Amino acid sequence: xSAPLLQVEGLSRSxxxxxxxxxxxxxxxxxxxxxxxxxxxxxxxxxxxVISGTLPPxxxxxRFAGHDIAxxxxxxAVARGLVRTFxxxxxxxxxxxAGNVYRGLLSRIxxxxxxxxxxxxxxxxxxxxxxxxxxxxLDLTDxxxxxxxxxGGLAYGLQKRLGIAVALAAHPRMxxxxxxxxxLNHEECNELGRLLRRLRDEEGLxxxxxxxxxxxxxxxxxxxxxxxxxxxxxxGAPDAVRANPAVIEAYLGAPDYAHA
Amino acid sequence: xxxxxxxxxxxxxxxxLGMAGLVLLAALAALPWFSGxxxxxxxxxxxxxxxxxxxxxxVARCGQLSLGxxxxxxxxxxxxVLAARHWGLSFLPAMxxxxxxxxxxxxxxxxxxxxxxxxxxxLVTFAFGELLRLALLDGAALTGGANGIAGIGAAxxxxxxxxxxxxxxxxxxxxxxxxxxxxxALFRRPLGHAMDALxxxxxxxxSTGLNVHRIQLLAFVAGCxxxxxxxxxxxRYIGYVSPExxxxxxxxxxxxxxxxxxxxxxxxxxxxxxxxxxxxxxxxGAVQTQHIFYGAALIVILRFLPDGLASLPRRARQLWSRDAx
Amino acid sequence: xxxxxxATQATVNGLIVGLLYLLMAVGFTLVFGVMRMVNFAHGExxxxxAFGAYFLVSGAQLPxxxxxxxxxxxxLAGGALLEWGVLKPFRRDELNGMIATIGLAxxxxxxxxxxxxxxxLSMPPVAEGVTRLGKAVVPTARLYVVVFACAxxxxxxxxxxxxxxxxxxxxxxxxxxIAAIQGIRSRLYYPLGFGLGxxxxxxxxxxxxxxxxxxxxxxxxxxxxxFIVVILGGLGSIPGAAVAAMLLGLVESYASLxxxxxxxxxxIFAIVMAMLVLRPKGLLGRGEA
Numbered sequence: 001x002s003a004p005l006l007q008v009e010g011l012s013r014s015x016x017x018x019x020x021x022x023x024x025x026x027x028x029x030x031x032x033x034x035x036x037x038x039x040x041x042x043x044x045x046x047x048x049x050v051i052s053g054t055l056p057p058x059x060x061x062x063r064f065a066g067h068d069i070a071x072x073x074x075x076x077a078v079a080r081g082l083v084r085t086f087x088x089x090x091x092x093x094x095x096x097x098a099g100n101v102y103r104g105l106l107s108r109i110x111x112x113x114x115x116x117x118x119x120x121x122x123x124x125x126x127x128x129x130x131x132x133x134x135x136x137x138l139d140l141t142d143x144x145x146x147x148x149x150x151x152g153g154l155a156y157g158l159q160k161r162l163g164i165a166v167a168l169a170a171h172p173r174m175x176x177x178x179x180x181x182x183x184l185n186h187e188e189c190n191e192l193g194r195l196l197r198r199l200r201d202e203e204g205l206x207x208x209x210x211x212x213x214x215x216x217x218x219x220x221x222x223x224x225x226x227x228x229x230x231x232x233x234x235x236g237a238p239d240a241v242r243a244n245p246a247v248i249e250a251y252l253g254a255p256d257y258a259h260a
Numbered sequence: 261x262x263x264x265x266x267x268x269x270x271x272x273x274x275x276x277l278g279m280a281g282l283v284l285l286a287a288l289a290a291l292p293w294f295s296g297x298x299x300x301x302x303x304x305x306x307x308x309x310x311x312x313x314x315x316x317x318x319v320a321r322c323g324q325l326s327l328g329x330x331x332x333x334x335x336x337x338x339x340x341v342l343a344a345r346h347w348g349l350s351f352l353p354a355m356x357x358x359x360x361x362x363x364x365x366x367x368x369x370x371x372x373x374x375x376x377x378x379x380x381x382x383l384v385t386f387a388f389g390e391l392l393r394l395a396l397l398d399g400a401a402l403t404g405g406a407n408g409i410a411g412i413g414a415a416x417x418x419x420x421x422x423x424x425x426x427x428x429x430x431x432x433x434x435x436x437x438x439x440x441x442x443x444x445a446l447f448r449r450p451l452g453h454a455m456d457a458l459x460x461x462x463x464x465x466x467s468t469g470l471n472v473h474r475i476q477l478l479a480f481v482a483g484c485x486x487x488x489x490x491x492x493x494x495x496r497y498i499g500y501v502s503p504e505x506x507x508x509x510x511x512x513x514x515x516x517x518x519x520x521x522x523x524x525x526x527x528x529x530x531x532x533x534x535x536x537x538x539x540x541x542x543x544x545g546a547v548q549t550q551h552i553f554y555g556a557a558l559i560v561i562l563r564f565l566p567d568g569l570a571s572l573p574r575r576a577r578q579l580w581s582r583d584a585x
Numbered sequence: 586x587x588x589x590x591x592a593t594q595a596t597v598n599g600l601i602v603g604l605l606y607l608l609m610a611v612g613f614t615l616v617f618g619v620m621r622m623v624n625f626a627h628g629e630x631x632x633x634x635a636f637g638a639y640f641l642v643s644g645a646q647l648p649x650x651x652x653x654x655x656x657x658x659x660x661l662a663g664g665a666l667l668e669w670g671v672l673k674p675f676r677r678d679e680l681n682g683m684i685a686t687i688g689l690a691x692x693x694x695x696x697x698x699x700x701x702x703x704x705x706l707s708m709p710p711v712a713e714g715v716t717r718l719g720k721a722v723v724p725t726a727r728l729y730v731v732v733f734a735c736a737x738x739x740x741x742x743x744x745x746x747x748x749x750x751x752x753x754x755x756x757x758x759x760x761x762x763i764a765a766i767q768g769i770r771s772r773l774y775y776p777l778g779f780g781l782g783x784x785x786x787x788x789x790x791x792x793x794x795x796x797x798x799x800x801x802x803x804x805x806x807x808x809x810x811x812f813i814v815v816i817l818g819g820l821g822s823i824p825g826a827a828v829a830a831m832l833l834g835l836v837e838s839y840a841s842l843x844x845x846x847x848x849x850x851x852x853i854f855a856i857v858m859a860m861l862v863l864r865p866k867g868l869l870g871r872g873e874a
Binding site (some may be wrong): 074086108109170 | 277450
């Protein structure tokens with residue numbers, strides 16, 4: 001059993017009087033693919049926002065690789081190796097695909113701001129290494145053929161893949177993927193599944209996904225955490241969760257849904 | 261739109277058209293030395309405005325619009341003049357002091373307000389501009405109040421006095437070229453790319469590890485310091501400073517120059533300054549028509565050419581390649 | 586020194602001025618609420634309203650209230666037309682929209698300069714003499730304006746509360762997306778909101794034309810006051826604007842009694858800045874900062 005990489009403990013977040021997250025606790029171990037599911041409004045995106053540091057929690061802790069990262073700024077989480085993707089606005093539309101990946105590399109190139117001013121391209125990535133790293137990421141996500149295309153003109157599925165490529169550029173140990181399969185057709189969804197498995201197997205990444213696409217979640221994830229109204233109501237292996245009556249009632253509905 | 265050396269791009273660095281443009285620009289830059297006092301005066305103003313608007317461009321590159329930019333020009337002007345007068349500093353150290361003072365104020369202000377959303381940031385900078393103007397009016401003992409400070413001596417560098425218009429034009433031109441070169445150098449570097457990323461998609465930029473707040477702060481401080489240096493220069497040319505030279509209309513003028521010239525190009529501030537500074541002369545006697553033209557031009561540019569006049573070559577190239585493809 | 590007299594006078598003055606500021610600001614905050622746009626041309630609509638009243642009363646010899654009503658209608662229509670014709674591309678683009686209104690303001694002010702010249706014109710006052718309110722003394726003309734202003738504000742309240750377009754407008758202000766779901770066509774409400782904002786600015790200008798002189802430059806001060814009131818009260822909140830306007834009027838009134846020169850003005854700007862930094866939503870505002 002590998003060590004826990006991400007530990008969410010008693011996480012709470014309220015907006016005014018509305019409690020979006022109540023005492024959420026779960027962990028993700030190194031090398032796992034974990035799915036976070038739940039009905040709309042359950043608080044999944046809020047959870048991502050708080051875990052990644054975009055929003056501060058109103059209570060609880062988030063620890064990544066043993067370090068406290070709750071409260072942000074997001075750059076703190078990224079520096080430790082926790083990177084998130086977005087559901088929409090996933091790229092810089094006016095930049096080429098290669099340009100997008102380059103921008104993802106920037107925080108590694110810059111190191112700290114004074115180093116950036118001096119023009120030294122070190123701090124995790126030497127100047128000579130930038131080109132190679134860009135190509136490596138483009139190859140990994142199968143985007144090399146589109147490297148000079150403007151990101152805004154890409155097909156939707158490719159844009160989402162670019163979003164993942166940009167996140168990979170930040171050199172994560174763990175990826176938080178926000179509905180990566182949303183809007184993808186069947187074939188694209190299979191490709192996504194293959195990509196994510198490749199990321200875990202070949203790159204040693206740990207993955208936490210928020211997803212509505214049940215078939216993908218069930219096939220891909222080793223464990224699933226079910227969130228309803230800001231609280232975790234179940235977690236476990238896909239089969240166990242699928243059969244859990246509380247989960248079925250709150251979210252999955254009739255057993256046939258799981259096969260959708 | 262950044263031009264990445266990393267992305268495969270055919271052709272040399274500066275094509276033949278670019279060379280021709282540079283030669284033309286060099287000719288234009290040399291022209292004032294062969295013209296009368298009036299053209300020289302305009303040329304000086306264009307250069308000084310170009311530097312000030314370059315400062316604004318830096319701030320705007322990070323996605324924020326400052327409606328109090330003239331206030332930082334004022335800080336540079338007043339601080340350098342007072343330092344020269346009361347502490348006997350010569351021009352260069354005084355100018356540096358002015359820039360430093362402005363940078364410090366920008367650091368404190370920026371740290372507090374940069375996280376505000378666009379509209380609110382504009383309003384705070386507007387309030388700051390007004391506050392500073394009132395403070396300058398009130399602090400008569402130090403600042404001379406509404407009358408300002410007159411009789412400011414010419415700029416002297418290592419004994420060489422820039423006391424004629426021809427000489428000062430040389431200094432102003434050097435300043436404009438220097439600021440242009442600095443911006444150009446910045447935006448080829450990773451830091452410049454980071455600023456662009458931030459302006460394009462701040463959430464995405466942040467998620468890849470860029471510290472938005474720190475980078476915005478840096479751009480704000482640098483932009484305000486640049487404006488202050490130009491203010492120090494300007495005070496030595498005009499010979500006096502007064503609060504009304506740095507009011508909100510002046511800040512609005514900078515914004516107009518930046519928007520019409522181009523917010524995303526290093527040439528934008530220069531183009532904007534070149535187009536707008538001499539216009540009062542073309543419209544001599546018809547000041548209202550001139551201002552109506554400004555207003556209309558602003559709206560038209562915003563609507564049809566949001567990246568300003570400086571983006572015309574790029575747009576033309578895009579249309580060309582689309583037709584050719 | 587009869588301090589109670591001075592204090593009462595200052596309070597009465599402050600409240601009256603506060604009401605005038607509210608009238609100036611309410612159109613501005615409505616436009617921000619509907620369109621999330623800061624309208625730099627707001628002061629120029631005020632100015633055009635003042636000119637409207639001047640020409641209708643002094644030129645066409647119309648009674649004052651009729652002049653105000655016609656000015657309102659004209660500004661409403663004109664504002665809606667301008668929004669639809671010029672500002673439509675900027676509906677989702679706050680920053681550029683704001684800059685566009687700067688251009689609009691320049692055009693409007695300089696058109697006025699071209700046609701009317703820079704010299705201030707004065708209108709005959711609506712009423713003569715002074716009225717006594719307890720210990721305080723108020724010019725009767727000002728009192729008239731206050732009464733009209735209250736009437737206008739009451740009408741606005743009624744419109745927003747009880748009429749269908751008014752309620753729809755409020756819904757758009759509250760939440761654009763929900764309003765769209767409920768079938769309210771925001772495409773209609775952008776011009777309406779902007780037109781209404783312009784109309785309210787023009788009414789303020791028309792009402793105050795007899796009190797102050799009329800010139801193309803009178804738009805600057807109302808814009809400034811509107812900024813301040815709306816920042817303090819919260820962009821998009823009319824009740825907030827009301828509270829802030831009264832406070833501003835009172836603070837200015839007391840400050841001029843106790844502090845020298847521009848210290849009062851500086852204090853106001855400092856408070857505005859502090860407000861924006863510490864509580865950008867203002868006292869009662871909506872909208873994220």
